Amino acid sequence: MAAMCPVCRRQPPADKYRPFCSKRCADVDLQRWFSGSYVIPGGSDEPLGEDGEED
Numbered sequence: 517m518a519a520m521c522p523v524c525r526r527q528p529p530a531d532k533y534r535p536f537c538s539k540r541c542a543d544v545d546l547q548r549w550f551s552g553s554y555v556i557p558g559g560s561d562e563p564l565g566e567d568g569e570e571d
């Protein structure tokens with residue numbers, strides 16, 4: 517039947533963020549993709565830092 521969000525598995529996918537239920541879950545999945553090479557601290561809404569990066 518209805519597929520649940522693969523991240524939290526508690527809510528059905530939202531049209532806007534399929535197959536995830538929210539941007540947060542989409543971000544979580546994205547971070548998994550980048551895990552190991554790219555770590556985002558906290559639960560920021562921004563995909564990239566605003567303060568630049570360390571050199």
Ligand SMILES: [Zn+2]
Nearest residue numbers: 521524537541
């Ligand atoms: Zn979710």
